Ligand SMILES: [Zn+2]
């Protein structure tokens with residue numbers, strides 16, 4: 394099954410395997426002919442455009458994100474390239490880091 398966009402009537406219809414590879418547009422008042430091979434090629438071209446845009450996806454929930462280092466608007470995870478951390482975990486991590494740093498400082502001063 395393949396979705397064909399008719400260039401004449403600007404409507405789309407579904408082509409199924411039991412239909413001829415070339416034929417008349419399925420929309421009743423359209424006289425245009427479709428060709429399954431060129432339609433297939435158009436679909437592939439369209440996919441290539443999407444791939445070329447390099448859309449970034451959240452590694453946690455799969456939603457679109459704006460950059461490699463960001464907080465996902467959908468699941469609120471902190472995205473670090475292909476990894477993700479829960480926002481609360483990051484906060485805890487910073488707290489632990491501060492405690493460790495203050496202990497080291499204390500040790501150094503004494
Ligand atoms: Zn048509």
Ligand SMILES: [Zn+2]
Nearest residue numbers: 451454465468
């Ligand atoms: Zn997400």
